[in-house]
Amino acid sequence: MLKYKCDNAAVWFDEVNESYSTQECCVCHARTGPKGLADLAMRQWTCSVCGTQHDRDTNAAKNILVRGLALMEIAIAVEARADEAAMNEVVGVSVTTGAGYGPLDAGIPFQVA
Ligand SMILES: [Zn+2]
8 A cells, every 4th residue: 555655656665674673773783672472562672782772663663764775775776877878878978977987088078067
């Protein structure tokens, strides 16, 4: 349901792997949090590695946010590369930026907008 609502609103959507999001400390990424059914009632915990005190749900939400942002960063990079390749095809020269690339190497005067 969330996917089609995001599609309708033209916003980015992806699912993240929630595995260990409750157990993993959002500060040091050690898996020292509550584990299994026995620890299900544990709402707060302290990371034994870095000493950070966590609210179970807030910690998990932070881990899921970081995983989602990482996926979004990859998706944007892939899209940028596809755009760059399409632009190269239209222009007929490489518009790749960085050392050894760019308009000067192609003989086109560089113009700052
Ligand atoms: Zn920690």
